Amino acid sequence: MITKKSLQWIAWVLIAPVLLLRGFTTIYPILQTVYNSFFDIRILSGVNEFAGFSNYLNVFKDQKVLTTLQFTAMFVVVSMVFHVVLGVALALILNMKFRGRRFMRTIVLIPWAMPAVVIGMAAKWAFNNDYGLINDFVRRFVPDFQMNWLINAGTARTAVIAMDLWKDLPFFAILVLSGLQFISNEIYEAAKVDGADGIRSFIHITLPLIMRNVLTLCIPFTLWRLTGFDLVYSMTSGGPGEDTSLIAYRITMEAFTNLNVGYAAALAVMLFLVMAVFSWFNLRVMSRFEN
Template sequence: MSKKKSLQWVAWLLVLPVLLIRGFTTIYPIFVTFKNSLFNIRILKGTKEFYGLKNYINVFSDEKFLTSIEFTVLFVVCSMVFHVLLGVMLAMILNMKFKGRRFLRTIVLIPWAMPAAVTGMAAKWAFNNDYGLINDFVRRFLPDFQLNWLVNTGSARAAVIAMDLWKDLPFFAILVLSGLQFISSDIYEAAKVDGANNIQTFIRITLPLILRNVVTLCIPFTLWRLTTFDLVYSMTSGGPGEDTALIAYRITTEAFTNLNIGYSSAMAVLLFAAMAIFSVINIKVSNKVEH
């Protein structure tokens, strides 16, 4: 055996434990989930009946799941639109030269550092109609203001989206800020000499140079939105009714509350497929932006 081949075998032996661990924690669960989605598994009765694609068919006739799809799409779209718009704005502010900006860059990450479950519990108190912080602030200007935020469908959904933004927007902005740091100040000086104003500088220089960074960031942030569970669980428990139950929350409820393993597995497979399709599309868009 040549020296080159022996080194290759050593390299594979060193990598093998990582591959085995990764396969056991990623590939094996995906395989088991897909397998379970083809069965009607009743844990309490100890039965396992082959269902074929019946679980998948039942998913699309389930009004609760269709409501979850509706809110998940609304949640992801609204959250990501505001993440991009407000995240870029916040990053631009943090990129300005002013006294105390290092301190501001540090404390702005505090919401992101908080566990989502803690954020949800705090939001549940803050949006309370009788003693919540939000209504208390509004009543300082509108004394007769009354709104049960987490009881009404529209306001509950808006509150969940708002808290998701409050938690993860700073992290998105910091990552955009890292892209702004690579833009040379000489480019801005040249634009200023040519007579470009702030808006023109942003549109013609800043935005094109950070666009790929922003598009790339949208991939993990969107996937995190699709798998959000703990915020909804601690804040609204999917209510009122099922109107704020995201798909990930519905999957968890079916699996661990209703013990409907086969049905929940079918929903999980569909969510996985949607995430894979989105990732491919986003990567292609990212590559087009790069070129």
């Protein structure tokens, strides 16, 4: 007779290969990256020496990395603020009853379904000063308009953030919409009886009920912003200079272009710690909405 304990042992034996494979492909690379971060590994120079914390200290002396960190922080904060504000607004629009609502909910996801590399290459053409779609449209109203969007630091950063929003904002809105679907109409009807208008219903009913859903979405969406690479790589290549370089892009350049493995590993560990702290903080905030 097979006992409950025997079934548990059989289950562990069956899933052991998967756990070992997952551990090897996940835990081992993390540990190896942490190990490499304490070494000065420069493949082109043939250097492989213990460096202690020098790689971490050099981060705060590297102007390229400091510029990258500045834009990464700006990119994450600005992008997420617009994701939350515009995402909730778009979700409310898609939640309204109007003809063609199902069709609109479907086509709104087209930008999200497109690969970021394709969007970046298309944006690189669209923002071109001579033959780009953006300037062509503006010149229909202002004939002498000239703007090198991806040459100037400010406009290049604006363009990157705008394209990031254009791609992922619809997906954020659809996920918020899924939370709106669970709010019963009876709650709004009761609020109307008490004299609440649309704005008050949104502030006192809709927003509190979807807040946990929005905060939950902020975790993966923020982590995706922190690890963003493909859009910048295909659109600006980090330029002009390092003004649109994100931290994930800088790590990739250090590791695979400059072949400075130890320094890239230190940057990756620091990014991992930032992501871990953010996730912990966000989970703590979410727990307050559960109580």
